[in-house]
Amino acid sequence: MNYTYSNKGICAARGFRAAGIHCGIRKNKTKKDLALIVSDCDCSAAAVYTANLVKGAPIYVTKKNLENGKARAVIVNSGNANTCNADGIEVAEKMCALVEKHTGIPACDVVVASTGVIGQPLDISPIENNMTALVGALGYDNSSDANQAIMTTDTKEKSIAVEFTIGGKKCAIGGIAKGSGMIHPNLATMLVFITTDVAISPEMLEIALRGDVEDTFNMTSVDGDTSTNDTLCVMANGMAGNTEITSEGKDFEDFKSALHALTSEMCKMIAADGEGATKMIEVRVSGALDKTNARKIAKAVACSSLTKAAIFGADANWGRVLCAIGYSGADVDVLKVGVEFISEAGSITVCQNGAGVPFSEELAKTILLKDKIIINITLGDGDATATAYGCDLTYEYVRINGDYRT
Amino acid sequence: MNYTYSNKGICAARGFRAAGIHCGIRKNKTKKDLALIVSDCDCSAAAVYTANLVKGAPIYVTKKNLENGKARAVIVNSGNANTCNADGIEVAEKMCALVEKHTGIPACDVVVASTGVIGQPLDISPIENNMTALVGALGYDNSSDANQAIMTTDTKEKSIAVEFTIGGKKCAIGGIAKGSGMIHPNLATMLVFITTDVAISPEMLEIALRGDVEDTFNMTSVDGDTSTNDTLCVMANGMAGNTEITSEGKDFEDFKSALHALTSEMCKMIAADGEGATKMIEVRVSGALDKTNARKIAKAVACSSLTKAAIFGADANWGRVLCAIGYSGADVDVLKVGVEFISEAGSITVCQNGAGVPFSEELAKTILLKDKIIINITLGDGDATATAYGCDLTYEYVRINGDYRT
Numbered sequence: 001m002n003y004t005y006s007n008k009g010i011c012a013a014r015g016f017r018a019a020g021i022h023c024g025i026r027k028n029k030t031k032k033d034l035a036l037i038v039s040d041c042d043c044s045a046a047a048v049y050t051a052n053l054v055k056g057a058p059i060y061v062t063k064k065n066l067e068n069g070k071a072r073a074v075i076v077n078s079g080n081a082n083t084c085n086a087d088g089i090e091v092a093e094k095m096c097a098l099v100e101k102h103t104g105i106p107a108c109d110v111v112v113a114s115t116g117v118i119g120q121p122l123d124i125s126p127i128e129n130n131m132t133a134l135v136g137a138l139g140y141d142n143s144s145d146a147n148q149a150i151m152t153t154d155t156k157e158k159s160i161a162v163e164f165t166i167g168g169k170k171c172a173i174g175g176i177a178k179g180s181g182m183i184h185p186n187l188a189t190m191l192v193f194i195t196t197d198v199a200i201s202p203e204m205l206e207i208a209l210r211g212d213v214e215d216t217f218n219m220t221s222v223d224g225d226t227s228t229n230d231t232l233c234v235m236a237n238g239m240a241g242n243t244e245i246t247s248e249g250k251d252f253e254d255f256k257s258a259l260h261a262l263t264s265e266m267c268k269m270i271a272a273d274g275e276g277a278t279k280m281i282e283v284r285v286s287g288a289l290d291k292t293n294a295r296k297i298a299k300a301v302a303c304s305s306l307t308k309a310a311i312f313g314a315d316a317n318w319g320r321v322l323c324a325i326g327y328s329g330a331d332v333d334v335l336k337v338g339v340e341f342i343s344e345a346g347s348i349t350v351c352q353n354g355a356g357v358p359f360s361e362e363l364a365k366t367i368l369l370k371d372k373i374i375i376n377i378t379l380g381d382g383d384a385t386a387t388a389y390g391c392d393l394t395y396e397y398v399r400i401n402g403d404y405r406t
Numbered sequence: 407m408n409y410t411y412s413n414k415g416i417c418a419a420r421g422f423r424a425a426g427i428h429c430g431i432r433k434n435k436t437k438k439d440l441a442l443i444v445s446d447c448d449c450s451a452a453a454v455y456t457a458n459l460v461k462g463a464p465i466y467v468t469k470k471n472l473e474n475g476k477a478r479a480v481i482v483n484s485g486n487a488n489t490c491n492a493d494g495i496e497v498a499e500k501m502c503a504l505v506e507k508h509t510g511i512p513a514c515d516v517v518v519a520s521t522g523v524i525g526q527p528l529d530i531s532p533i534e535n536n537m538t539a540l541v542g543a544l545g546y547d548n549s550s551d552a553n554q555a556i557m558t559t560d561t562k563e564k565s566i567a568v569e570f571t572i573g574g575k576k577c578a579i580g581g582i583a584k585g586s587g588m589i590h591p592n593l594a595t596m597l598v599f600i601t602t603d604v605a606i607s608p609e610m611l612e613i614a615l616r617g618d619v620e621d622t623f624n625m626t627s628v629d630g631d632t633s634t635n636d637t638l639c640v641m642a643n644g645m646a647g648n649t650e651i652t653s654e655g656k657d658f659e660d661f662k663s664a665l666h667a668l669t670s671e672m673c674k675m676i677a678a679d680g681e682g683a684t685k686m687i688e689v690r691v692s693g694a695l696d697k698t699n700a701r702k703i704a705k706a707v708a709c710s711s712l713t714k715a716a717i718f719g720a721d722a723n724w725g726r727v728l729c730a731i732g733y734s735g736a737d738v739d740v741l742k743v744g745v746e747f748i749s750e751a752g753s754i755t756v757c758q759n760g761a762g763v764p765f766s767e768e769l770a771k772t773i774l775l776k777d778k779i780i781i782n783i784t785l786g787d788g789d790a791t792a793t794a795y796g797c798d799l800t801y802e803y804v805r806i807n808g809d810y811r812t
Contacts, residue, residue, distance in 0.1 A: 332459060356526065
């Protein structure tokens with residue numbers, strides 16, 4: 001399949017309008033803090049959520065609203081996670097009711113999400129007082145505004161879209177994300193909203209989403225902490241006019257491929273903009289006994305604080321990669337492990353058969369000084385592969401998180 | 407039981423001599439890098455090792471030598487982990503043979519350990535050339551020298567001893583440790599050598615050790631990485647003259663209590679001196695459903711990068727504690743969770759029934775600015791308790807690990 005990438009985000013697909021404004025949840029008036037996404041017609045919708053037992057109140061409301069596999073709007077605030085508050089669910093429900101009041105879309109078709117500080121009551125007033133402005137700001141080319149409004153410690157927008165065809169019909173799928181901190185694999189994701197004009201049933205959308213996250217958002221780690229509010233929601237409004245995908249087959253495979261083309265790039269963007277990160281780290285594992293073992297190894301290396309700090313220092317300390325492979329819990333023959341560092345500056349083999357090989361420290365440094373580093377791990381156990389996305393551990397991560405609230 | 411603590415370390419128990427010298431594995435001539443511990447007579451011995459699949463070569467040799475539950479000497483070097491080297495086992499065996507050659511203690515009764523960089527061949531020459539000096543330096547009051555020789559990025563010695571009585575006989579148990587980085591719970595420990603003059607069979611020593619580490623070294627975390635070389639070895643030479651402990655009973659309980667009195671303090675010392683740490687964090691959990699759940703929660707909070715960074719910043723961001731409890735994998739009613747911060751400056755309740763309570767930010771700051779912080783977590787699920795030991799995450803951790811090798 002051929003894809004055309006663009007930065008149109010959630011407005012790449014036909015019939016989706018977006019808005020992002022400053023309503024006053026955040027003190028900084030230049031920072032947008034309220035986003036709205038609206039489809040021109042009803043959508044199939046599917047979502048995955050954090051595996052954290054402590055869940056943000058909006059997650060309970062969104063889950064309930066998505067029970068019928070349908071949605072038409074998304075409202076999101078940043079600056080406050082609406083989590084661990086006595087009135088959290090009530091406030092999240094009010095946010096949906098406000099969307100109904102101002103757009104006519106039933107509250108039960110609204111996805112709601114919040115991100116920010118945990119444990120501080122979320123005042124509904126700034127949202128209520130700015131709903132008219134929010135709805136007034138909706139536009140078919142405003143993905144960037146909505147993206148800005150959901151960002152927390154993110155330094156860059158994460159907005160991307162893919163265009164492709166299904167059954168001869170031109171389709172688009174696009175998304176926006178906020179990431180940065182509290183990102184850990186296998187426990188859903190961060191805040192990600194994806195829109196598409198593909199016609200697909202809620203059931204097949206759910207299957208596509210659940211399959212995809214195993215190889216993408218669940219393989220992305222910034223700091224090993226799993227947020228209470230992680231939500232990834234996909235809405236498909238069918239406006240591309242393709243024959244609705246209601247079962248497996250070529251169209252479904254094409255949709256899954258396009259979804260993966262989008263989400264794998266989003267994961268790289270999230271990892272690259274991890275809190276304090278100076279480098280994106282992609283850990284590729286091949287030759288593993290099976291998929292489970294491949295994933296365990298890729299994740300352990302991407303999550304290792306010591307490996308992350310070494311990459312920050314452009315130090316080819318491959319012993320830490322071996323160490324992480326060893327404690328990953330994977331079934332692996334450590335005497336067959338090979339390790340290679342790759343970047344746009346070149347590639348260098350540093351370990352073969354589980355032992356070091358002589359290499360040029362100078363070349364290794366040159367390679368590791370680039371901002372996208374691939375740690376390529378070859379095993380001799382089978383033919384399974386996996387990729388994990390992470391970032392380096394830096395002074396800035398500590399600074400950001402040493403004083404987040406105050 | 408009453409204990410008298412001292413800093414006599416491995417020389418508190420009768421009949422143990424120690425030495426630590428600079429032999430040249432490290433370039434810095436002021437840094438000791440080779441240690442020897444020798445008992446005047448044969449000892450019961452037991453050890454636990456890293457769960458990492460990538461194991462240092464010395465671990466294979468030590469395991470073999472301890473198969474009969476007996477040992478009489480320990481040789482350890484720092485500056486090189488002798489791990490992931492093609493000739494690693496051969497070099498580790500040579501270290502034991504050198505002890506035999508210079509002390510007459512059979513090589514098969516020698517415990518060997520190495521710590522330092524992974525994947526660089528360990529040259530035996532500096533060790534071989536300095537064995538006479540090492541043996542000549544042995545003394546009954548040299549615990550500190552041996553401790554210095556096993557330190558890597560440690561900033562402080564971790565040497566402590568406890569005196570007590572068993573069956574009316576005066577006994578001692580003492581230890582030295584190196585910790586600092588690559589310390590993660592449930593996967594054995596760091597380098598710890600414990601000596602005692604208690605008479606106890608190898609079998610009972612093994613049982614006591616395995617039981618104790620579950621609540622001590624396996625509950626201690628610095629950075630979530632598990633070293634390849636972790637070894638904790640206890641040697642008991644029986645010179646206290648008590649009736650040998652060969653089964654359960656009061657004497658065994660007394661020994662276990664004394665061991666725990668020693669190891670729990672050692673864990674606090676290791677956590678407090680974690681790489682870059684400015685604060686020791688003790689996470690106490692009570693009211694858990696059972697021990698397994700209590701441990702999961704205590705460890706998750708002690709290991710949370712976000713909680714650790716918040717404590718570094720003296721930021722009472724209790725939401726991160728709740729978040730870690732939520733993703734710990736424990737069976738817990740999050741609506742019954744209470745959180746309190748405690749230090750020598752006082753205590754403050756910040757969360758009750760899973761939600762925030764109003765508190766003085768000023769008092770919280772005063773409490774969190776101290777260097778020993780207790781995070782007290784109360785649950786409403788049962789009556790099980792657990793404690794985990796950790797430290798804050800600081801700029802210095804990143805600096806140390808961004809350029810460890812070069």
